[in-house]
Amino acid sequence: MNKQVDIKKLSPKDFETDQEVRWCPGCGDYAILKGVQMTLANTGATPENTVFVSGIGCSSRFPYYISTYGFHTIHGRAPGFATGIKLANPDLDVWLVTGDGDGLSIGGNHMLHVLRRNVDIQIMLFNNEIYGLTKGQYSPTSRPGLITPSTPMGSVDAPLSPCVFALGAGARFVARGIDTSLKELPVTLARAKDHKGASFVEIFQNCLVYNDNVFGEFTAKKTAKDTQIHVKHGEKMIFGKDVIKGLRFNTEKFGLEVVIIGENGITEDDILVHDETNRHMAFMLCELESPDYPVVCGVIYCNPAESYDKAVQDQVAQAKRDKKADFNALLRRGRTWTVE
Amino acid sequence: MSVQSTQHVNDDVTKLESVVIRFAGDSGDGMQLTGSQFSVATALEGSDLSTFPDFPAEIRAPVGTTFGVSAFQINFGSVEVSTAGDEPDVLVVMNPAALKVNLNNIRKGGMIILDEGAFNAKNLKKAGYETSPLEDESLAQYNVIRLNITKMTVETVKKFGLGNKDSLRCKNMWTLGLVLWMFGRKRQPIIDSLAQKFAKKPDVANANIAALNAGHAFGETAEMSSNLHRYQINKYEEEAGIYRTVNGNQTLCWGILAGSQLADLELLLGSYPITPASPLLHMLSDLKEFGVITFQAEDEIAAICSAIGASFAGKLGMTTSSGPGIALKTEAIGLAISTELPLIVVDIQRAGPSTGLPTKTEQSDLFQAVWGRNGDAPIVVISVSTSTDGFDVGIEAVRLATKYMTPVMILSDGYIANASEPWKIPDINDYEAFPVKFHQDPEGFHPSKRDPETLARVWAKPGTPELMHRIGGIEKDYDSGHISYDADNHQKMTNVRRAKIDNIAHDIPLQEVSQGTEGGKLAVIGWGSTYGSIHQAVKKARKDGLDVSHIHIRHIWPLPRNLEALLNSYDKVIVAEMNVGQLNTLLRSQYLLDSVLLSKVSGQPFKIVEIHKAIVENIGDLK
Numbered sequence: 007m008n009k010q011v012d013i014k015k016l017s018p019k020d021f022e023t024d025q026e027v028r029w030c031p032g033c034g035d036y037a038i039l040k041g042v043q044m045t046l047a048n049t050g051a052t053p054e055n056t057v058f059v060s061g062i063g064c065s066s067r068f069p070y071y072i073s074t075y076g077f078h079t080i081h082g083r084a085p086g087f088a089t090g091i092k093l094a095n096p097d098l099d100v101w102l103v104t105g106d107g108d109g110l111s112i113g114g115n116h117m118l119h120v121l122r123r124n125v126d127i128q129i130m131l132f133n134n135e136i137y138g139l140t141k142g143q144y145s146p147t148s149r150p151g152l153i154t155p156s157t158p159m160g161s162v163d164a165p166l167s168p169c170v171f172a173l174g175a176g177a178r179f180v181a182r183g184i185d186t187s188l189k190e191l192p193v194t195l196a197r198a199k200d201h202k203g204a205s206f207v208e209i210f211q212n213c214l215v216y217n218d219n220v221f222g223e224f225t226a227k228k229t230a231k232d233t234q235i236h237v238k239h240g241e242k243m244i245f246g247k248d249v250i251k252g253l254r255f256n257t258e259k260f261g262l263e264v265v266i267i268g269e270n271g272i273t274e275d276d277i278l279v280h281d282e283t284n285r286h287m288a289f290m291l292c293e294l295e296s297p298d299y300p301v302v303c304g305v306i307y308c309n310p311a312e313s314y315d316k317a318v319q320d321q322v323a324q325a326k327r328d329k330k331a332d333f334n335a336l337l338r339r340g341r342t343w344t345v346e
Numbered sequence: 347m348s349v350q351s352t353q354h355v356n357d358d359v360t361k362l363e364s365v366v367i368r369f370a371g372d373s374g375d376g377m378q379l380t381g382s383q384f385s386v387a388t389a390l391e392g393s394d395l396s397t398f399p400d401f402p403a404e405i406r407a408p409v410g411t412t413f414g415v416s417a418f419q420i421n422f423g424s425v426e427v428s429t430a431g432d433e434p435d436v437l438v439v440m441n442p443a444a445l446k447v448n449l450n451n452i453r454k455g456g457m458i459i460l461d462e463g464a465f466n467a468k469n470l471k472k473a474g475y476e477t478s479p480l481e482d483e484s485l486a487q488y489n490v491i492r493l494n495i496t497k498m499t500v501e502t503v504k505k506f507g508l509g510n511k512d513s514l515r516c517k518n519m520w521t522l523g524l525v526l527w528m529f530g531r532k533r534q535p536i537i538d539s540l541a542q543k544f545a546k547k548p549d550v551a552n553a554n555i556a557a558l559n560a561g562h563a564f565g566e567t568a569e570m571s572s573n574l575h576r577y578q579i580n581k582y583e584e585e586a587g588i589y590r591t592v593n594g595n596q597t598l599c600w601g602i603l604a605g606s607q608l609a610d611l612e613l614l615l616g617s618y619p620i621t622p623a624s625p626l627l628h629m630l631s632d633l634k635e636f637g638v639i640t641f642q643a644e645d646e647i648a649a650i651c652s653a654i655g656a657s658f659a660g661k662l663g664m665t666t667s668s669g670p671g672i673a674l675k676t677e678a679i680g681l682a683i684s685t686e687l688p689l690i691v692v693d694i695q696r697a698g699p700s701t702g703l704p705t706k707t708e709q710s711d712l713f714q715a716v717w718g719r720n721g722d723a724p725i726v727v728i729s730v731s732t733s734t735d736g737f738d739v740g741i742e743a744v745r746l747a748t749k750y751m752t753p754v755m756i757l758s759d760g761y762i763a764n765a766s767e768p769w770k771i772p773d774i775n776d777y778e779a780f781p782v783k784f785h786q787d788p789e790g791f792h793p794s795k796r797d798p799e800t801l802a803r804v805w806a807k808p809g810t811p812e813l814m815h816r817i818g819g820i821e822k823d824y825d826s827g828h829i830s831y832d833a834d835n836h837q838k839m840t841n842v843r844r845a846k847i848d849n850i851a852h853d854i855p856l857q858e859v860s861q862g863t864e865g866g867k868l869a870v871i872g873w874g875s876t877y878g879s880i881h882q883a884v885k886k887a888r889k890d891g892l893d894v895s896h897i898h899i900r901h902i903w904p905l906p907r908n909l910e911a912l913l914n915s916y917d918k919v920i921v922a923e924m925n926v927g928q929l930n931t932l933l934r935s936q937y938l939l940d941s942v943l944l945s946k947v948s949g950q951p952f953k954i955v956e957i958h959k960a961i962v963e964n965i966g967d968l969k
């Protein structure tokens with residue numbers, strides 16, 4: 007694609023709408039909205055060529071607050087709409103906003119297929135491990151035992167991990183971010199936007215009304231350095247306040263382990279280098295959970311392949327080259343006879 | 347075989363006005379191919395014709411069983427033919443099960459050509475016969491022609507060295523050869539298509555062609571010694587023009603594509619395979635040169651959602667399905683209504699409820715089409731009445747969808763989807779174009795801005811500078827398009843959505859009387875695929891001097907604006923439909939009309955006699 011010369015550089019503010027934002031005060035969605043507006047401004051997005059599509063839920067109100075084109079659709083089905091939009095006009099930059107209920111419960115099937123097909127869109131899944139808009143029922147990412155109006159004795163559902171799901175579905179871009187980490191989130195989202203094909207970004211989002219602080223264990227700013235690791239391709243996966251913790255591959259356990267450089271003879275050489283094109287590594291990184299492990303953020307997997315919409319457009323272009331679009335001739339194809 | 351008109355041309359050729367032939371055999375016997383090839387040969391001879399493929403839902407049901415029987419019926423003649431015929435004059439059966447299933451439909455005194463080679467103990471048992479019908483009196487009233495088609499076919503194709511299975515597969519072509527000879531149809535078009543179909547397997551092609559020729563030769567040589575005869579059916583006097591045969595799915599597919607061309611829009615079909623609508627997906631997938639994009643989605647819901655997404659992005663979105671699939675799409679149709687986007691929804695109806703009878707026909711989705719959504723959610727509903735009608739219906743659907751920014755549902759059904767008829771091929775240039783103009787002007791723009799006349803909202807597509815906007819399924823403010831929970835606004839928006847659709851009654855043709863007079867004693871009202879049967883029944887009754895007319899409704903919603911007055915101009919009105927009274931209920935509720943229902947839900951189309959009987963009974967009551 008040609009670089010566009012910015013006539014007037016837009017600021018994050020230019021991506022705000024005049025709509026009154028209707029999330030609960032203090033909701034993590036506010037921070038994400040800001041992060042997305044920053045991303046759009048930073049990447050020189052053109053509002054008229056950008057479309058935000060969403061399903062139903064708190065997160066799905068998102069399009070109303072972004073001054074691009076927007077489509078607030080029906081519960082769980084945003085991937086279908088986004089696919090249609092992208093197929094209809096591949097020049098549009100399409101973003102899909104969904105949540106853990108919308109995207110993984112009612113819309114789980116569509117999420118699977120949009121990732122598998124590799125439609126060139128960005129998918130932001132706001133994971134708050136709860137149903138917000140319907141007033142606090144457990145979701146497919148809620149932890150077992152969670153007491154909610156529909157699970158008064160605690161949830162007995164096994165939860166799923168959005169990023170592991172995405173990788174399993176064949177996603178070729180999987181990343182993670184945290185609502186309030188506004189330094190890292192726009193960088194991750196910019197990578198997602200840049201990626202050709204379906205980009206899946208799980209964003210840990212705090213629902214302070216129904217599931218407050220559910221991610222506190224690893225999002226608390228004070229301890230973040232020891233509970234999170236922001237991976238970068240080609241760099242050693244070292245983290246911690248003192249920058250001495252690292253992830254090492256343990257061949258006996260066939261998995262990752264946290265080690266401390268300088269202890270038990272461990273040196274920097276033992277620490278794994280992040281390879282974002284390695285799917286096995288991506289699975290292992292996505293499966294790390296606090297408190298035993300740092301929660302992995304940033305671009306975990308990026309391994310581009312031709313996008314579905316591109317392949318579809320190519321076939322149409324080829325058919326247009328090879329065959330003449332003559333409608334009258336079409337009707338006369340095959341056996342005909344003439345009555346005088 | 348209309349006996350009244352039978353006339354001997356010479357000793358061995360009998361002239362007929364029309365004939366109904368039914369080919370029946372096991373699913374694996376190739377009856378659909380036989381029937382469709384015979385139709386092609388017949389059409390090329392200039393007969394009018396109508397076909398009815400009647401096959402089971404299973405792809406290959408257990409061999410020899412009654413539920414595995416597949417049949418293809420064709421009615422053709424030198425007179426106007428508009429149904430596949432009530433009763434076959436000639437029944438061709440390839441095994442005992444096919445005889446058992448079809449015997450009670452055949453005309454008394456009709457001809458049965460059967461492959462006695464297939465009437466062995468095993469097949470008789472599978473068909474549930476205790477004694478062979480060839481041995482008792484059960485076929486006494488028919489003219490039975492017993493031929494060992496199996497044996498003769500195997501002998502004919504021996505020299506091609508095919509296996510036993512492939513050899514037996516040629517039986518249908520042997521039979522077809524014989525029937526072609528009987529009715530004076532040419533073999534060449536079929537030979538050509540066999541050569542093409544089996545181009546990669548020349549042995550199979552040659553064996554099939556040899557079997558076809560052998561069947562034909564058998565007729566010629568056995569004529570004297572058996573009770574085989576030849577029949578002559580003259581050409582049907584059609585308007586001048588170029589013709590082809592088409593089924594209802596083809597014309598509908600081409601009609602919608604034609605509509606999109608006239609609207610200057612490219613088409614995006616989001617679909618999910620389902621009987622009997624899948625052929626639309628197949629056909630459009632092979633029309634990419636017209637810019638058509640087809641998306642086989644993961645389910646019915648994603649299919650329609652992609653179509654709506656495409657319409658939002660400035661293409662014409664379309665989705666195709668049958669009753670159960672339409673049920674799944676219902677919520678999304680509501681969104682298209684709420685966001686006022688053009689959308690074509692095709693419902694090729696089949697017998698329900700639930701999975702019902704996937705390969706059998708019914709017209710029982712009318713309520714689903716007109717009323718089947720949450721909220722007050724009006725859309726346009728148009729029905730297809732014949733195999734050729736789909737073309738104009740498709741164009742009309744696109745015109746209304748784009749002009750009024752609304753979903754349009756097209757109701758066709760399994761019968762016309764598969765039935766073929768000759769079609770005078772139209773010229774796209776004879777149709778008036780209705781190019782869509784996307785909104786461009788930022789001055790005073792908001793997404794709910796409407797055309798004061800059509801009440802259609804503006805269509806501004808993403809990519810247009812300065813028209814960025816958000817739409818969705820939450821109620822929108824009438825004056826700004828922003829989300830609104832205001833009570834008065836919801837009333838106003840509900841009213842305008844309704845008025846917009848009601849208003850379309852002024853933009854569709856007045857209801858015509860398809861046969862008969864405006865006003866009179868009795869009218870038979872139909873919609874959709876019942877057209878042919880009603881047409882012929884009314885024709886017959888009028889010939890007998892009965893005061894009956896036929897009204898066939900294309901526009902189910904909104905209804906034509908003169909329909910109420912028209913219906914009130916008859917002493918009595920019968921509504922004939924293949925459901926338990928859906929149009930009837932709709933008309934009664936709209937017009938407080940005291941109509942009489944003629945209902946049939948057997949998975950089979952109406953017979954002419956069934957409608958004729960209702961006409962006679964109801965006219966009798968009026969005296």
Ligand code: SF4
Nearest residue numbers: 030033064138213214
């Ligand atoms: S309910 Fe929770 S997720 Fe929804 S807006 Fe309120 S805080 Fe945010």
